[in-house]
Amino acid sequence: MQSVIESKVQENVKVLREHHIPLTTTRLVLLRFLVTNRGHYSAEDIYQILKEEYPSLSIATVYNNMSLFAKLGIVQELRIERDKVIYDTYPEPHDHFLCLKCGRIYDIETATRSLPKELDGHVVHSAHTYYFGICKDCRES
Amino acid sequence: MQSVIESKVQENVKVLREHHIPLTTTRLVLLRFLVTNRGHYSAEDIYQILKEEYPSLSIATVYNNMSLFAKLGIVQELRIERDKVIYDTYPEPHDHFLCLKCGRIYDIETATRSLPKELDGHVVHSAHTYYFGICKDCRES
DNA sequence: ATTAGTGCAAACTATTTGCAATAAG
DNA sequence: CTTATTGCAAATAGTTTGCACTAAT
Numbered sequence: 001m002q003s004v005i006e007s008k009v010q011e012n013v014k015v016l017r018e019h020h021i022p023l024t025t026t027r028l029v030l031l032r033f034l035v036t037n038r039g040h041y042s043a044e045d046i047y048q049i050l051k052e053e054y055p056s057l058s059i060a061t062v063y064n065n066m067s068l069f070a071k072l073g074i075v076q077e078l079r080i081e082r083d084k085v086i087y088d089t090y091p092e093p094h095d096h097f098l099c100l101k102c103g104r105i106y107d108i109e110t111a112t113r114s115l116p117k118e119l120d121g122h123v124v125h126s127a128h129t130y131y132f133g134i135c136k137d138c139r140e141s
Numbered sequence: 142m143q144s145v146i147e148s149k150v151q152e153n154v155k156v157l158r159e160h161h162i163p164l165t166t167t168r169l170v171l172l173r174f175l176v177t178n179r180g181h182y183s184a185e186d187i188y189q190i191l192k193e194e195y196p197s198l199s200i201a202t203v204y205n206n207m208s209l210f211a212k213l214g215i216v217q218e219l220r221i222e223r224d225k226v227i228y229d230t231y232p233e234p235h236d237h238f239l240c241l242k243c244g245r246i247y248d249i250e251t252a253t254r255s256l257p258k259e260l261d262g263h264v265v266h267s268a269h270t271y272y273f274g275i276c277k278d279c280r281e282s
Numbered sequence: 283a284t285t286a287g288t289g290c291a292a293a294c295t296a297t298t299t300g301c302a303a304t305a306a307g
Numbered sequence: 308c309t310t311a312t313t314g315c316a317a318a319t320a321g322t323t324t325g326c327a328c329t330a331a332t
Contacts, residue, residue, distance in 0.1 A: 022306050024312060043297080058314040063297060065312095079220045083322085084296060097263050108260055119249055121277035122238050129270040136262035163331050165287060184322080199289040204322060206287095224297085225321060 008035045012074050019072065029054060030065050034075060034089040040105045042084050080105060080130050095128065099135035106135060149176045153215050160213065170195060171206050175216060175230040181246040183225050221246060221271050236269065240276035247276060 012031045016023050033050060041049075043066055047059045066087050070077045076088040080098050086105065088096070095108040108131060116124055153172045157164050174191060182190075184207055188200045207228050211218045217229040221239050227246065229237070236249040249272060257265055 020307090022311060024306070026313065044295095056314070060298075060315080061313060067297095079223070082220070082226075085223075097260060097265070099263070100266065106261065106263060116272075119238060119272060120247065121280075122240070122247060122272075123274045123276075123280060124238070124272050125241065125274040127270055127272045129268055131260060131263075131265050131268045133264045133266040135264075139262075139264060161332095163286060165331070167288065185320095197289070201290080201323075202288055208322095 005032075005035050012069075015072050015074060021068070021072075026054075026057065026061055027065055029057075030062070030069070031074070034069070038089050040078065040086050040088050042086055044084075046087070078105070078128075078130075093126075095131065097131040097133065097135070099138055100132055101134055101138040104135060104137075146173075146176050153210075156213050156215060162209070162213075167195075167198065167202055168206055170198075171203070171210070172215070175210070179230050181219065181227050181229050183227055185225075187228070219246070219269075219271075234267070236272065238272040238274065238276070240279055241273055242275055242279040245276060245278075 009028075009031050012035070013023060013028075016027070029050065030046070033046065037049075043059060043062045046066070047057065047062045050057050050062075066075060066077075069075045070087070073091055075091060078086040078088055078096055080086060080096055081103075088105075088107075090107065094110050097106040097108050098104075099106070108129075110129070115127055118124060150169075150172050153176070154164060154169075157168065170191065171187070174187065178190075184200060184203045187207070188198065188203045191198050191203075207216060207218075210216045211228070214232055216232060219227040219229055219237055221227060221237055222244075229246075229248075231248065235251050238247040238249050239245075240247070249270075251270070256268055259265060
């Protein structure tokens with residue numbers, strides 16, 4: 001239902017407010033897109049989709065804001081493809097699987113093993129596991 | 142000692158032979174560099190270092206061959222930095238830690254947990270975990 | 283002989299930046 | 308009213324490609 005999406009948008013709006021970051025029209029459009037269309041997108045993907053409705057949107061603005069949203073924890077930046085960053089609109093920590101045949105990315109629940117606080121004396125802030133292989137769909141066809 | 146390095150070079154030469162890939166002078170220079178200088182390098186790093194001794198070396202050749210070596214399992218391609226691929230000259234599977242302060246990359250022994258053969262119905266061929274945080278050296282200074 | 287690799291420069295793609303006009307607080 | 312953002316175009320950086328020449332098998 002609409003209100004669930006809107007309340008998730010408002011959560012993100014709150015994050016911006018807490019950081020004293022101006023809530024522009026373009027940012028609200030992007031936030032609504034992210035919450036409405038959960039998935040994995042390149043900056044170009046987002047730009048192409050939103051350009052339909054907002055022809056004056058600039059790809060530089062998409063890049064600037066996705067980068068900002070990543071810093072704020074609103075999206076995740078995935079470095080799973082060889083040539084570009086993919087934004088995961090689902091912000092909770094989880095891992096990813098890339099199908100080497102079809103290129104689709106799947107969310108994988110992070111193993112219950114908890115994030116180590118320390119490794120060889122280094123302090124760990126975050127971790128990300130990427131899996132590679134052949135997905136269910138490709139295997140069956 | 143010299144012979145240990147040379148025998149490791151020969152292992153890689155054997156891999157090329159098995160795949161019927163010509164062993165050129167440039168490839169041998171690259172292979173010797175990789176075995177002698179274990180570590181994490183960008184294509185540009187390797188190019189800059191070897192250009193001293195081999196001024197006619199081309200960065201395109203470095204890219205071509207590192208990409209080939211990665212396919213053959215002679216090096217690992219790391220997508221841990223935001224803007225470029227890093228080659229790890231140590232080919233055995235292991236994870237990596239990136240220091241968010243100094244940018245150094247550290248090798249991390251892969252958790253004893255074995256690679257799952259399957260995840261949500263997808264067949265897993267490989268996996269890689271990247272850790273991010275503050276390294277021992279930076280924390281102490 | 284034949285096939286593949288090298289080095290160079292140019293091309294390409296993802297991303298970033300400079301800047302004038304505009305919108306947000 | 309002051310500061311930050313937008314959209315555009317141009318710039319940048321990493322990587323790839325086309326091609327003539329050369330080397331490897």
